[in-house]
Amino acid sequence: KQEVTQIPAALSVPEGENLVLNCSFTDSAIYNLQWFRQDPGKGLTSLLLIQSSQREQTSGRLNASLDKSSGRSTLYIAASQPGDSATYLCAVSVWNGNKLVFGAGTILRVKS
Amino acid sequence: DTGVSQDPRHKITKRGQNVTFRCDPISEHNRLYWYRQTLGQGPEFLTYFQNEAQLEKSRLLSDRFSAERPKGSFSTLEIQRTEQGDSAMYLCASSLSGGNNEQFFGPGTRLTVL
Numbered sequence: 001k002q003e004v005t006q007i008p009a010a011l012s013v014p015e016g017e018n019l020v021l022n023c024s025f026t027d028s029a030i031y032n033l034q035w036f037r038q039d040p041g042k043g044l045t046s047l048l049l050i051q052s053s054q055r056e057q058t059s060g061r062l063n064a065s066l067d068k069s070s071g072r073s074t075l076y077i078a079a080s081q082p083g084d085s086a087t088y089l090c091a092v093s094v095w096n097g098n099k100l101v102f103g104a105g106t107i108l109r110v111k112s
Numbered sequence: 113d114t115g116v117s118q119d120p121r122h123k124i125t126k127r128g129q130n131v132t133f134r135c136d137p138i139s140e141h142n143r144l145y146w147y148r149q150t151l152g153q154g155p156e157f158l159t160y161f162q163n164e165a166q167l168e169k170s171r172l173l174s175d176r177f178s179a180e181r182p183k184g185s186f187s188t189l190e191i192q193r194t195e196q197g198d199s200a201m202y203l204c205a206s207s208l209s210g211g212n213n214e215q216f217f218g219p220g221t222r223l224t225v226l
Contacts, residue, residue, distance in 0.1 A: 043118075
């Protein structure tokens with residue numbers, strides 16, 4: 001059974017700091033990996049998707065990497081801003097039907 | 113197209129009542145997923161459809177839950193005889209099979225069972 005773990009559970013940083021969020025998964029047979037952002041009481045916004053054959057993806061100040069063999073992904077956020085404050089969720093897609101298995105998330109607070 | 117929509121956004125009901133939620137996916141997407149999220153946790157998979165066929169159901173989906181996607185477009189999720197433990201955010205997502213199958217989520221329906 002696929003399990004996804006995110007570390008840390010919560011993170012508080014001053015504005016402008018670069019930061020790394022970690023995600024690990026137990027079964028390396030994944031189809032892809034997605035990082036999402038969730039604001040309180042809201043739905044999920046897709047940030048980045050990395051296919052199983054890829055090593056990283058970049059979008060603006062965000063960079064996500066994937067090491068499938070070791071079951072790890074990281075989300076790097078450069079020059080953090082207060083507007084980045086949210087919960088960040090990592091999810092892996094299984095091959096059959098591509099349902100997503102989520103971690104519990106990292107709650108990020110960026111202080112101005 | 114403005115993305116995945118869900119209705120209602122909030123639902124408060126009394127224990128024992130039936131509730132129904134609706135999800136409208138992105139129009140060209142043939143896959144539709146339902147997830148449930150409780151406070152402080154990541155979403156958990158409930159069920160998914162490819163076109164009108166329901167292809168997988170989680171063990172979380174007890175016999176009080178039923179989902180349909182009759183014409184391969186919108187979907188409904190019904191919960192019968194609601195219990196306080198059903199209180200959660202119910203999220204719908206859609207995707208296009210093949211390719212990278214990126215899932216796009218709606219805003220969710222927040223259910224509170226009193």
